[in-house]
Amino acid sequence: GPLPSNGTGWSRLRGRLKARSFRDWATHNNRGAAAAAGNEPEQASSTSPLVPGGPISPSTLPTPTTPVYLILSAFRDGLRCARTLNYAIKKAKYPERLEFRVMQALDEKLHDVSCAQHFKDFYLQELCKTKTNAHACEREILAQVKIWTIPLEQGMGPAHQRGMLNELLEFKSTDAFCMTTDSHMDFHHDWDEITINDWMSTNNEFAVLTAYPMAMMNGQEEAYEGSHVDLCGYFLENGIPRGKTGANLPTNRGDKPYLTMNWAAGLSFHRCHADRNVPVDKNLKFIFTGEEVNRATRLWTNGYDLYLPSRVTVYHDYSSAKQEFWSFQGGESYLDARESRKRLATLLEMEGVSDMLPKEQLEPYGLGTQRTLEQWIEWSCVDLGTDRWRKLLRDKGKEPSPSKSTDGSHDFCQQLRRTPVRDVALLNASIASGGPPQPSNKPAPLDL
Numbered sequence: 194g195p196l197p198s199n200g201t202g203w204s205r206l207r208g209r210l211k212a213r214s215f216r217d218w219a220t221h222n223n224r225g226a227a228a229a230a231g232n233e234p235e236q237a238s239s240t241s242p243l244v245p246g247g248p249i250s251p252s253t254l255p256t257p258t259t260p261v262y263l264i265l266s267a268f269r270d271g272l273r274c275a276r277t278l279n280y281a282i283k284k285a286k287y288p289e290r291l292e293f294r295v296m297q298a299l300d301e302k303l304h305d306v307s308c309a310q311h312f313k314d315f316y317l318q319e320l321c322k323t324k325t326n327a328h329a330c331e332r333e334i335l336a337q338v339k340i341w342t343i344p345l346e347q348g349m350g351p352a353h354q355r356g357m358l359n360e361l362l363e364f365k366s367t368d369a370f371c372m373t374t375d376s377h378m379d380f381h382h383d384w385d386e387i388t389i390n391d392w393m394s395t396n397n398e399f400a401v402l403t404a405y406p407m408a409m410m411n412g413q414e415e416a417y418e419g420s421h422v423d424l425c426g427y428f429l430e431n432g433i434p435r436g437k438t439g440a441n442l443p444t445n446r447g448d449k450p451y452l453t454m455n456w457a458a459g460l461s462f463h464r465c466h467a468d469r470n471v472p473v474d475k476n477l478k479f480i481f482t483g484e485e486v487n488r489a490t491r492l493w494t495n496g497y498d499l500y501l502p503s504r505v506t507v508y509h510d511y512s513s514a515k516q517e518f519w520s521f522q523g524g525e526s527y528l529d530a531r532e533s534r535k536r537l538a539t540l541l542e543m544e545g546v547s548d549m550l551p552k553e554q555l556e557p558y559g560l561g562t563q564r565t566l567e568q569w570i571e572w573s574c575v576d577l578g579t580d581r582w583r584k585l586l587r588d589k590g591k592e593p594s595p596s597k598s599t600d601g602s603h604d605f606c607q608q609l610r611r612t613p614v615r616d617v618a619l620l621n622a623s624i625a626s627g628g629p630p631q632p633s634n635k636p637a638p639l640d641l
Contacts, residue, residue, distance in 0.1 A: 246613045248397035248498065252624055253368040255389050257287045260369040262465060264362070266354040267297040267376035269345070271306030273510060274376040278308070278338065279316040286383040289333070292365075295340040295376070296358040298348030308376070309340045309639050339638040349529060351458065352484035356475025361635050364465045367624055371465040373458065377510040379409045384506040388462050391502050394449045398624065401463040401492060402502045403456050405439050406509040417505035419444055424455045424501060425606035427486060429578050429596045432546040433537060434486040437601030450500035452609040454573035456489035460507050463497070469628040471495050474558035476536060478529040483537045487558075490541065493569055495561030496620040498611055542566060543579050557629035563614040572612050574605075 263281055267274040274297060282288045299305035313335070321330035341361060348354050355373065362371075370389065381387060392402055404422040407413070421444045427434035436455050471492050477484055489499060531547075538547040540555055552559065560566060569575075570582055576593035586593050594602070614620050 248395070248611060249399060249617065249621060250396050251393060251398045252621075255368070255370070255393065258290055259389070260290055260292055260365050261285075261385050261389075262292045262294055262362070262364065262369060262371045264355075264358060264371055264373045264468070265293070265295045265376045266351060266358055267295060267308055268348050268351075268354070269299055269303075269305050270376045271297065271299060271308045271311050274308035275306075275311035275316060277374075277376055277378045278312050279320065280379045281384075282320055282334065284380045284382050284384055286386040289337075290385070291337055292369075293338045293340075294358060294362055295338070296343065296354055296361075297340060297376075298343050298345050298354065300345050303345075307340075307342070307639075309338070309641055312338070313641065335641045338641060340641070341636060341638050349478040350480055352473055352477035352480060352487075352533075353475055355458070355484075356473040356477070359468055359472035360475070360632055361638075362465070362468060364469070367464075367466060369465040371461075371463060371468050372507075373461040373468070374406070374507060375459055375509060378406065379413070379508040379510070381414055381504075381506040381508075387504055387506050388502070391450055391504055391506075392462060394503070395498070395500055397498055397500075398464065399467075399497045399620065400450070401456070401461055401467055401497050401499050402450055403453070403461040403499055404459075404501050405436070405457045406459045406507045407441070407505050409508040409510045413508050417441070420505060421448075421501060421503050422505065423603045423606065424457060424601070425453055425603065426455070426573075426594050426601045427575050427596070428599045429576070430482050432543070432578060433483045433534065434541075434575065434577060434596075435482040436485055438599050439601070440603050442603060444503050448503050450503050451607050452611060453499050453501050453606045454489060454493070454569070454575060454609075456485050456492060456499055458485055458488075459509055460502075461488075462502070464624070466624050466627070467492065467497055470623050471497065471561070472558070472628060474536065474555075476558065477533045480530055480533040480537075483533065487537060487540060490566065490569055491558065491560060493561075494564045494566065496563035496614045496623070501606065541577055542581075543577050544581065545579060563616065563620060564612055568612055572609070 265274060265277065274295065278293055282291060285291055295308055297308050299307060317331050317334060318327070320334060321327040324330040341358070388402065392400055404424050407417050407422065410416065420441045422439045423442045424436055424439040426437045428437050436457065471488070473484070474487055477487060492499060534547045535550050536555060539550045539552065540560065567585060570577070570585060571589050571591065574586060574591050574594045576583065576596035578596055583593050
């Protein structure tokens, strides 16, 4: 039957999804997603990871002890942030492998609740009460949690805060997984195992599973069972590309994640080397639209492939979604937002949208060298609104995807084929090291 509509109050949000009934979709697109998944390697690469053209197979196979880092950025959201940690631990198949890295902006004078404090006061004992040694259990859980606090005026929007948090991350091993998500989430039972298995099915060490999460609600696991989120394409909002409205599509037996040109901040699951090699640009201050296309093009040109998960495992609390960082900005924030717009226009070579900066000013947050921006545009047919990019597409015999319509086409990404990278050996080497130099004096997390 039709899925519950999640239309209420979502238009303000980036993660807008349009629920469709499966019947509507079947008539709209009368072939199974499996046949159109388009994420088969061009050549089977499991025997040798260096076969030209196909993705590099996972460098190691995950086990129940492979670390999974949850990376959360919270702005005056302590209550829901603590609840998110609780849900993640309670519903994981292997909770002992989880690590939490949280950056919270709060002001105690305004009686803001600390995520760390609330988690300790309200959830910790409950999580450990059935264990033989409850105190040891509590100590072990707290050792998995690192939380940094910043004053409100330093929380200059989600991208800036995520970028600052990226710089503080240190990982136990190169095979660790990272999930970037929001501070007000819920999870499917065994979400860690389901998500890792979905990632493994891409047979791609550089796969990034990413999509807008569905709304939290009663009966959510049943409601979204057998479906996935299709997020495919961008529309222009004041000249800046923003993810089109997603849709719920059915997942058939044997379906795997398929490629997309979109990156979604609400859910991104990948090996942690993606966060080290292609961190969020912390200079994108006071900007909401634009963070996602920035990360999408930088990940893709660095050799990562973005895929839509075949299952829904993370749910978002869309009630009272906060974008309060706007109200704590100083007078400079207008200039910061203008500067962020320049950074985006420079990265995407969108002449006429804004003044451009010298390319080197983007570093270390510029494009990668494994694929080019031209290749991304030709592959994705994204219309960036400039004559030059539209001409490039028409010269290649392609039609730019309509940039005025906020509603995506839901049969395009299923046809995408992976674009080979320039230097497979170099990409392989980036598993172990790469990315911008880390700051030498990292602030210590809260003492829990």
